[in-house]
Amino acid sequence: DAKTTQPTSMDCAEGRAANLPCNHSTISGNEYVYWYRQIHSQGPQYIIHGLKNNETNEMASLIITEDRKSSTLILPHATLRDTAVYYCIVRVAGTASKLTFGTGTRLQVTL
Amino acid sequence: GAVVSQHPSRVICKSGTSVKIECRSLDFQATTMFWYRQFPKQSLMLMATSNEGSKATYEQGVEKDKFLINHASLTLSTLTVTSAHPEDSSFYICSASPRGTSGGRGTDTQYFGPGTRLTVL
Numbered sequence: 001d002a003k004t005t006q007p008t009s010m011d012c013a014e015g016r017a018a019n020l021p022c023n024h025s026t027i028s029g030n031e032y033v034y035w036y037r038q039i040h041s042q043g044p045q046y047i048i049h050g051l052k053n054n055e056t057n058e059m060a061s062l063i064i065t066e067d068r069k070s071s072t073l074i075l076p077h078a079t080l081r082d083t084a085v086y087y088c089i090v091r092v093a094g095t096a097s098k099l100t101f102g103t104g105t106r107l108q109v110t111l
Numbered sequence: 112g113a114v115v116s117q118h119p120s121r122v123i124c125k126s127g128t129s130v131k132i133e134c135r136s137l138d139f140q141a142t143t144m145f146w147y148r149q150f151p152k153q154s155l156m157l158m159a160t161s162n163e164g165s166k167a168t169y170e171q172g173v174e175k176d177k178f179l180i181n182h183a184s185l186t187l188s189t190l191t192v193t194s195a196h197p198e199d200s201s202f203y204i205c206s207a208s209p210r211g212t213s214g215g216r217g218t219d220t221q222y223f224g225p226g227t228r229l230t231v232l
Contacts, residue, residue: 034220043115043204043223044155087154095208095219096143096162101155 004088009106012082018075020105022088025069030092033064034099035073037084044087044101047073078109113139113209117224124195125232132190132227134205140185141207145221146178149202161188185210195231203227 005023012018024033032051036044048055048062050071055062061074075082087104091097114137124130134144144161159180160168167180179191188207192199206221 036223038155041202041226041228043117043206043226046220046222049220093219095141095210096160097219098145098157098160099206099221100157101147103154 003100004090004102006086006088006102006105008103009108011108011110012075012078014079014109014111015077018078018082018107018109020073020075020086020088020107021070022073023070024088024090027068027090028092031090032093033062033068033071034089034091035060035062036087036089036099037082038087038104039081039084047086078107080109080111083107083109113207113220113222115205115207115222115224117203117205117227119227120225121228121230123230123232126196127194129191129193130195130229132192132203132205132229134188134190134207134224136186136207136209139207139209141188142185142210144182144188144205144207146180146188146190147204147206149204149226155204158190192229195229197231200229200231203229 032049034049035047038044048060050062064071085104085106116135118133142163146158147155148158149155158173161180161182163182169175182188204226206223208219208221
C-alpha cells in the first residue's frame with residue numbers, strides 16, 4: 001500500500017471548519033483514499049472514502065486533488081466531540097484488503 | 112451502518128494464563144476479519160488476517176502460536192492470547208468488511224469493534 005503523510009497535530013475552534021490535509025503522492029490508480037478517526041480508548045470510526053471524485057456524507061467532505069496526490073478531509077462545523085486522531089489511509093478495494101495505519105493527525109477542538 | 116462488537120471490553124489476567132477475545136459482526140457476514148494491536152500513544156498495528164474456514168495469515172513478527180485465531184463462522188472470529196505476559200498488555204481491536212457484491216460503494220469498507228483492553232499482571 002502507498003504511504004501517506006499527515007501533520008502531527010492541529011487545533012480548531014468549535015463551530016469552525018476543520019480542514020485536515022493528507023499527502024499520498026505514490027497512490028496507485030486502483031487505490032482509494034479512506035479516512036478514519038479514533039477517539040481516545042475506542043476503536044477507529046469510518047468517516048468517508050473516495051477514489052477521485054469529491055465525496056460528502058453526513059459526517060464530512062473529502063476533497064481529492066485532480067492528480068490524486070493529496071486530499072483534504074473537511075469537518076464543516078467542528079464540535080468538541082470531534083477531538084480525535086484522524087487517519088488518512090490509501091487502500092485497494094476488496095474485503096480482504098488491509099488497512100495500514102500511520103501516525104495520523106491529532107485534532108484538538110477548543111472552545 | 113455495519114456494527115462490530117467485541118467481548119470482553121476489558122480483561123485483567125495473571126501472567127501465564129490464556130485469554131480469549133471475541134469479535135462479532137452483528138448485522139453482516141464477513142469472510143475476512145482483521146486483528147490489530149495498539150500500545151499506548153502508538154498507532155494501530157495489524158497482527159493478522161482471519162479467514163473464515165481457513166488458517167489466519169499473520170504479519171511479520173507476530174507469533175502464530177502465541178496469538179491463536181479461529182474464524183469458525185461468517186460472524187465470529189476469536190483471538191486467544193496464550194500464556195500471556197505483561198508485555199502482551201495492550202488494546203486489541205478487530206475489524207471486518209461486509210460480505211457482498213464487489214464494486215459497490217462501501218461494501219468493502221472495514222468497520223471496527225470497540226476494542227478490548229488487556230492487562231496482564
